[in-house]
Amino acid sequence: MVGIVSYGTYIPVYRIRLSDIAGVWRKNPEEIIRSLGIREKAVPAIDEDAVTIAHEACYRALSAAGVPAGKVGALLVGSESHPYAVNPTSTIVGEMLGIGNAYLAADMEFACKAGTAATQAIAGLIASGQIRYGLAVGSDTAQSKPHDALEYAAGAGGCAFLLGGNDLACELVNYCSYTSDTPDFWRRDGIRFPSHAGRFTGEPAYFTHVLGAAKLLFERTGITAASVDYCVFHMPNGKFPRDAAGRLGFTREQLAPSLVVESIGNPYSASSMLGLAAVLDIAKSGQTVCMVSYGSGAGSDAFLWKVTDRIRRVQKARRDAGATVDNSVSQARYIDYAQYLRQTQKI
Incomplete structure (x- = not known):
């Protein structure tokens, strides 16, 4: 049996309303919001990237389960916005978590499904008996060109699944x-x-x-x-x-x-x-x-x-830490378009 032992999420606190983006480009905000089904989007802080977001998500996943980082046998980080073209995100995150050296680390790329590809790969490693625990991560500070349609939707956030073969919250x-x-x-x-x-x-x-x-x-x-x-x-x-x-x-x-x-x-x-x-x-x-x-x-x-029944333990740990998805969504700090350009390093 393989599944999710625990999971961790991280959403940057900053938001920009789509109406503010539309206003800069003299577009009809109601029309854009209606056509996309999005009201606002998450924006990374100026010092946040796929590495820091992945670390936060992984740390929360391990904390909710009470599993020491040293027991993780694989860390696969999926992203479209790895900070380095050559230098893995996964090893930086692993070092920050304190996993040690006896683990498999790799960066995954397949556009927006890199994190679920990591989930499949780790599930196979666990099912084969090669590892006990593995972290599958999706983390992005999504890129979008100013005045492009993507600018209205490209957000930021991360999620980590701590996968294992026992004590599963979700099979x-x-x-x-x-x-x-x-x-x-x-x-x-x-x-x-x-x-x-x-x-x-x-x-x-x-x-x-x-x-x-x-x-x-x-x-x-x-x-x-x-x-x-x-x-x-x-x-x-x-x-x-x-x-x-x-x-x-x-x-x-x-x-x-x-x-x-x-x-x-x-x-x-x-x-x-x-x-x-x-x-x-x-x-x-x-x-x-x-x-x-x-x-x-x-x-x-x-x-x-x-x-499974064990989901209640993980849910309680996430609620106690104020780390649920709903709580992260509700803690929004709004910025204007100029600040958005600065935080996404476009100016």
């Missing part, structure tokens, strides 16, 4: 992937901001892969949308996950608890992982969750999770 029942060569979004080496194919990122990219992975999971496990309690999808905006959920037969009530995108935007590799964390913060023993990530290029990872 990994099954998982699968759906992959193709579909270049809907890319960033060449040495180029600061990503490019995207506009509406092409929707139907042949996001929806083809998310729906494909979900249906493959349905076939493998025999589940239906009606037979699970919650669903989580990658959230590039607020509309796509709602559309995907509806096409698969899920209800608004099954999806709503995961929709952190409305308040923090799209934190890329952390998006679907934070959505699952938000669900686990309120889930009860015996409930099941269907989760599907998406990464441009393109691919989706689909997971079926089952919550």
